[in-house]
Amino acid sequence: MAHDHQHDHQHKREHTHPHSHTDIDWGEMAGHLESQAELFAPLYENVLGWLGKEVTEPGLIVDLGSGPGVVSCLFAEAFPDARVLAVDGSEPLLDRARARAERQGVGDRFGVLAGELPGVLDQLDNPADLLWAGHSLHHLGDQRAALTAFAERLAPGGTLAILEGGLPSRFLPRDIGIGRPGLQARLDAMLEEWFERMRTELPDSVTEAEDWPALLAAAGLKYTRSRSFLIDLPAPASERARTYAVEIFSRLRDTVGEGLDAEDRAILDLLLDPADPASLHRRSDLFVLGARTVHTAVRPT
Ligand SMILES: C[S@@+](CC[C@H](N)C(=O)[O-])C[C@H]1O[C@@H](n2cnc3c(N)ncnc32)[C@H](O)[C@@H]1O
Structure with missing residues (x-):
């Protein structure tokens, strides 16, 4: 199944697998x-509206x-009477979450x-009345057990919403005028393999078919719904979109770059060279187009 893995899977995690190349250092990812979440704010606003x-x-x-x-702070803004609790394994990230909530004036109802x-x-x-897990469930070894544990924390009538899957984001046309057309499709295929390794190497990893509505139902929830949301930032790219694309391609270079053939690797290096007129920093055809899928279900009353 296609995911957008570019965003979050390219670096090392401190605690669990210090020697594995699929480990992620979340603090370093801050x-x-x-x-990423700021650039995707229009998409999240549509999710929250829904x-x-x-x-x-x-x-x-x-x-x-x-x-x-x-995203926690977007929830606090969208639901002005709610308390919001941000839960994470990384304390440095939670420090930033708390500081953001203070800056945005929602600190008094943010934990x-x-x-x-x-x-x-x-x-x-x-x-909880609303549990949200955005791009986080797939980092847990046993996703079925996690969904059951999440569901148990819902108030009767409460909603669990998970953001999982969608489509890999695209940044460039199929033919970019240099190298062999289809570079992003080839990178996506390599990332799928990387993602599979990442999942396999998680602690207590369990293989699970990604039928999210079925898994939500198996967790005892009802009325499952799924909807996909688009992020569509056409060319010419803003500086923010350009910076994001450079981050994504740099991470791809670090993660799967060595597995590319020599021609594709040379093109990827050229795209990342700010001095090159055909680089991501300077080209006119750069855009951001992505889709994210949200699945919801309700705890029966
Ligand atoms: C890809 S990030 C998503 C962050 C945020 N939800 C967003 O969409 O911007 C995944 C987050 O899950 C957290 N995480 C991963 N595995 C975890 C675990 N076993 N327990 C708690 N948090 C975990 C990471 O620290 C990281 O902040």
């Missing part, structure tokens, strides 16, 4: 996670695997909880 029609006046919203809290999911949820005092 800036990238922030700039969720807002389903979930009326939530008292407690919990963001599972919140990272630096960009953080540090610890490994899903076990850390035992520390939740109150059931």
Whole structure:
């Protein structure tokens, strides 16, 4: 199944597998996670608008695997009467989430909880009306068990929403005038293999078919719904979009670049060379087009 893995899977994680090349150092990812979620804010606003029609006046919203809290703060803004709790395994990221909430004037109803999911949820005092897991479930070894644990933390009538899958983002046309057309498709294929290795190397990894509605139903939830949301930032790219594309391609270079053939690797290096007129920094055809899928389900009353 296609995912957009470019955003989050290219670096090392401190604790669990210090010697594995699929480990991710989440603290080191802070800036990238922030700039990505900020660039994708229009997409998240549409997601929140959709969720807002389903979930009326939530008292407690919990963001599972919140990272630096960009999306947690969007929840706080969209639901002005709700308390928002950001949960994550990385304390440095939660520090940033808290600082962001203070800056945005929602600090008085914003909390953080540090610890490994899903076990850390035992520390939740109150059931949640809305649980959100954005790009985080697939970092947990046993996704089925995690969904069951998430569902148990919902108040009756509460909603669990997971953002998983969608389409790999595209930044360039098929033919960019240099090298063999289709570079991004080849990178995507390599990233799929990287993602599979990443999943296999997670602690307590369990292979699971990614039928998210079925998994939500198996967790005891009902009324599953899925919807995809678009991010569409056409060329010419803004500086922010350009910076994001450079980050993504740099991470691709680090993660799967060595597996490319010599011609593709040379093109990737050229795209990343700010001095080259055909680089991502300077080319006129750069855009950001992506799709993210959100699956929701409700705990029966
Ligand atoms: C790809 S980031 C997504 C961040 C945020 N939800 C967003 O969409 O911008 C995944 C997040 O999950 C967290 N995470 C990964 N595995 C975890 C675990 N086992 N327990 C708690 N948090 C975890 C990471 O620290 C990271 O912040």
